[in-house]
Amino acid sequence: GAGVSQSPRYKVAKRGQDVALRCDPISGHVSLFWYQQALGQGPEFLTYFQNEAQLDKSGLPSDRFFAERPEGSVSTLKIQRTQQEDSAVYLCASSPDGLTDTQYFGPGTRLTVL
Amino acid sequence: GQNIDQPTEMTATEGAIVQINCTYQTSGFNGLFWYQQHAGEAPTFLSYNVLDGLEEKGRFSSFLSRSKGYSYLLLKELQMKDSASYLCAVSSGAGSYQLTFGKGTKLSVIP
Numbered sequence: 001g002a003g004v005s006q007s008p009r010y011k012v013a014k015r016g017q018d019v020a021l022r023c024d025p026i027s028g029h030v031s032l033f034w035y036q037q038a039l040g041q042g043p044e045f046l047t048y049f050q051n052e053a054q055l056d057k058s059g060l061p062s063d064r065f066f067a068e069r070p071e072g073s074v075s076t077l078k079i080q081r082t083q084q085e086d087s088a089v090y091l092c093a094s095s096p097d098g099l100t101d102t103q104y105f106g107p108g109t110r111l112t113v114l
Numbered sequence: 115g116q117n118i119d120q121p122t123e124m125t126a127t128e129g130a131i132v133q134i135n136c137t138y139q140t141s142g143f144n145g146l147f148w149y150q151q152h153a154g155e156a157p158t159f160l161s162y163n164v165l166d167g168l169e170e171k172g173r174f175s176s177f178l179s180r181s182k183g184y185s186y187l188l189l190k191e192l193q194m195k196d197s198a199s200y201l202c203a204v205s206s207g208a209g210s211y212q213l214t215f216g217k218g219t220k221l222s223v224i225p
Contacts, residue, residue, distance in 0.1 A: 004156070033212060042118075042201050042215030043157070056212065091156065092142040102147070103213060 002026070004106035006092050012112045021077045021109045025094030027062060032075050033103060034067055035091040043091050082113045096099045116140045118216035120202050125222045126192055134187045134219045136202035144205040147213060148176050148187045151199045160187070160200075189221075197223045 003026045013019050025032050035043035036059075045059040051072040053076055060067070064082075069075040079086055089108040095101040116220070117139045126132040147158035163169055163185060175188040185213040187200055197203035201217040205211055 031211070035215075037211075040217070042203070042217045045212040045214070048212055059212070060175075102159045102162060104159065105149075107156045 002093055003094055004104055006106040006109050008109060009107060010110050010112075012114065014114055015083060017082055018078065018080045019082055021079075021090050021110065021111070023075045023077070023092030025046045025073065025075070025092070026104055027073075028103075029094035029096055031101070031103075032069060033093045033095075034075070034077050035093065036061075037089040037091055037108070039088075039105075042049060046077070046090075054066060077112075082111075084113050086110055087113045116204070116206065116214040118202055118204060118214060120216040120219045122199075122217065123222070125224060126189075128194060128223055128225050129174070130192050131188065131190050132192060132208075132221065133146055134200050134202075136185045136187070136203070138183050138185070138204050140204050140206045140214060141168050142206040143180060144211065145211075146176075146178055147205070148174075148185075149203060149205045151201055151218065153198075154181060157201055171189050172193040190195045192223050195225070197221060 021102050031079050034046040037043040047067045049057040049069040062092045064080045066078045089110045093105045094102040095103045120136045141159040147162050148160040150160050151157040161176035168177045173190045178185045199220050200217040201218045
């Protein structure tokens with residue numbers, strides 16, 4: 001079956017531009033997570049959805065970061081007024097439930113801010 | 115706070131056995147995961163431990179000691195395709211069941 005998909009795979013933005021990153025989780029998965037992975041580092045948690053409810057956004061680095069999952073399936077991570085330090089790979093993961101279930105990751109979007 | 119430590123890099127020979135260690139200090143514990151990540155690709159699930167002991171799955175095994183805050187991933191009969199980063203991650207069980215990752219161990223398998 002289809003895994004988690006993300007688009008675009010690569011995004012280059014000029015500093016100050018807004019970007020939107022899309023995640024299509026595995027069909028039927030209740031939980032959806034966004035992580036940020038800097039080069040040579042492990043992924044760091046950004047935010048978590050259970051269905052359409054954003055239950056935890058404690059990892060979002062600033063109010064320029066915004067995520068939504070309006071119908072409980074596809075999610076979008078939006079970054080406003082991008083800055084160079086936002087350059088990273090943004091990973092999306094989904095799990096059937098979230099209660100210690102394995103998280104399945106998408107290939108990520110590599111964002112480069114110039 | 116949350117702290118997960120694992121070696122930055124390791125090198126091993128094709129056909130050999132390698133052990134990648136992970137130590138953790140977290141405010142809660144709901145399980146420990148190992149993921150494999152090839153360069154430019156998604157992390158893929160390898161193993162999950164929630165109870166003490168060894169979990170074996172083919173060439174890969176993972177061990178957990180909760181009292182020591184310690185885990186290891188054991189890879190047997192190494193193949194060139196095992197060259198990748200190996201990520202140790204803990205689910206602290208608090209709130210959103212997010213995973214806290216170590217920085218990853220880059221394993222290079224040489225002929």
